[in-house]
Amino acid sequence: MSYELYYWPSIQGRGEFVRLALEEAGAAYVDVAREPEGLAAMMRMIDDAERPPFAPPFLKDGETIIGQSAAILLYLGARHGLAPKDPAGGLWTHQIQLTIADVVAEAHDTHHPVGVGLTYEDQMSEALRRAREFRDSRIPKFLNWFETILARNPAGDGHLVGRSLTYVDLSLFQVVEGLAYAFPRAARRALKDTPRVAALHAAVARRPRIEAYLGSLRRIPFNQEGIFRHYPELDA
Amino acid sequence: MSYELYYWPSIQGRGEFVRLALEEAGAAYVDVAREPEGLAAMMRMIDDAERPPFAPPFLKDGETIIGQSAAILLYLGARHGLAPKDPAGGLWTHQIQLTIADVVAEAHDTHHPVGVGLTYEDQMSEALRRAREFRDSRIPKFLNWFETILARNPAGDGHLVGRSLTYVDLSLFQVVEGLAYAFPRAARRALKDTPRVAALHAAVARRPRIEAYLGSLRRIPFNQEGIFRHYPELDA
Numbered sequence: 001m002s003y004e005l006y007y008w009p010s011i012q013g014r015g016e017f018v019r020l021a022l023e024e025a026g027a028a029y030v031d032v033a034r035e036p037e038g039l040a041a042m043m044r045m046i047d048d049a050e051r052p053p054f055a056p057p058f059l060k061d062g063e064t065i066i067g068q069s070a071a072i073l074l075y076l077g078a079r080h081g082l083a084p085k086d087p088a089g090g091l092w093t094h095q096i097q098l099t100i101a102d103v104v105a106e107a108h109d110t111h112h113p114v115g116v117g118l119t120y121e122d123q124m125s126e127a128l129r130r131a132r133e134f135r136d137s138r139i140p141k142f143l144n145w146f147e148t149i150l151a152r153n154p155a156g157d158g159h160l161v162g163r164s165l166t167y168v169d170l171s172l173f174q175v176v177e178g179l180a181y182a183f184p185r186a187a188r189r190a191l192k193d194t195p196r197v198a199a200l201h202a203a204v205a206r207r208p209r210i211e212a213y214l215g216s217l218r219r220i221p222f223n224q225e226g227i228f229r230h231y232p233e234l235d236a
Numbered sequence: 237m238s239y240e241l242y243y244w245p246s247i248q249g250r251g252e253f254v255r256l257a258l259e260e261a262g263a264a265y266v267d268v269a270r271e272p273e274g275l276a277a278m279m280r281m282i283d284d285a286e287r288p289p290f291a292p293p294f295l296k297d298g299e300t301i302i303g304q305s306a307a308i309l310l311y312l313g314a315r316h317g318l319a320p321k322d323p324a325g326g327l328w329t330h331q332i333q334l335t336i337a338d339v340v341a342e343a344h345d346t347h348h349p350v351g352v353g354l355t356y357e358d359q360m361s362e363a364l365r366r367a368r369e370f371r372d373s374r375i376p377k378f379l380n381w382f383e384t385i386l387a388r389n390p391a392g393d394g395h396l397v398g399r400s401l402t403y404v405d406l407s408l409f410q411v412v413e414g415l416a417y418a419f420p421r422a423a424r425r426a427l428k429d430t431p432r433v434a435a436l437h438a439a440v441a442r443r444p445r446i447e448a449y450l451g452s453l454r455r456i457p458f459n460q461e462g463i464f465r466h467y468p469e470l471d472a
């Protein structure tokens with residue numbers, strides 16, 4: 001039976017971390033909200049489920065509904081060989097994903113530092129200040145942490161955890177993609193100091209299933225509605 | 237052997253969600269950074285660990301180091317009867333905790349909407365706007381979600397998951413405590429519409445181990461350094 005992924009149909013957003021794992025796993029899935037009537041079905045599930053997700057994305061696997069992208073990846077990673085089998089390694093992988101969720105939330109807040117209920121234009125002066133902090137302080141701090149993890153991985157610096165691909169490698173790829181789209185200048189500066197992160201990003205992009213996915217219509221282009229948005233004034 | 241909890245020694249912060257679980261479990265633990273030389277030991281672990289946490293809190297259990305409060309609770313919940321034993325229930329509990337982590341991050345950002353590298357006074361005008369969004373829109377949205385979960389729990393509305401206490405009940409208690417401290421007026425308004433959340437908060441406060449903990453010196457009082465801070469101008 002196919003997985004059902006529920007996420008906003010016009011953006012990569014947080015759903016993209018799940019899509020990348022499903023694609024790399026070669027798992028059958030339906031991106032429900034991109035199907036006819038799918039968006040209405042998604043809203044009904046949020047309204048009516050006994051265990052309602054707070055927000056998309058959520059994944060339905062038979063009767064199980066799982067919200068929060070990091071929890072979805074915890075679930076998928078164990079089922080598709082995208083996480084270590086030992087409990088400590090699985091938890092370490094999840095911990096990295098939770099920190100990726102933190103950087104994603106901060107990237108979002110660069111253009112919405114006041115609140116999601118307002119437009120970017122309504123909070124642009126706040127955004128200019130928050131984006132400067134994010135570029136100058138947070139992007140380097142996060143990317144340096146990933147670089148350290150790669151450098152200290154006893155199995156080699158080609159992967160964040162162990163000797164083979166896990167879902168956090170895919171997620172870090174997506175973070176780098178997003179930062180390079182939204183903050184091309186700041187990302188280029190930070191990646192100069194984090195060559196292992198840059199190399200992992202390039203290696204993930206060359207994986208056959210990921211490469212095929214990125215070239216397909218299933219990959220929604222970055223745009224000005226998602227988490228990562230390119231406002232040149234925020235990348236000064 | 238005792239657990240070792242590593243967190244900033246002068247605030248409740250994100251460490252408090254872990255402390256509450258350890259206290260309710262009656263688990264032996266050392267709050268390392270509150271011991272002599274403990275803060276230096278914490279910083280050394282962040283600098284030197286093969287699997288370095290991005291930030292406190294982190295928990296050491298023998299050779300295992302776990303960062304991210306939600307991951308720590310996932311680990312502790314399974315070991316101390318503070319989470320359902322069935323995998324779907326465990327994942328649902330974790331999903332709720334991840335959403336609690338989201339509201340905690342948003343509560344923090346009310347006083348630091350631009351960045352953690354600046355003081356509150358340096359970002360007060362941004363804080364006034366963000367706090368208004370948080371009070372008017374986000375607090376009700378989050379508390380209503382918890383209320384819905386309680387109302388739909390097939391085992392009764394006394395707990396978020398199942399028929400007995402789990403770590404997310406403790407964490408929701410702490411969220412309500414924090415909101416009531418930081419935003420007394422807004423919290424009071426929202427809790428009027430979420431009576432099950434208010435009742436759960438009161439019930440957790442009466443649990444013998446929690447009551448003893450709250451009355452002890454181990455419970456650090458709320459203050460103006462933590463996640464939840466009371467600036468009257470942000471609770472207009």
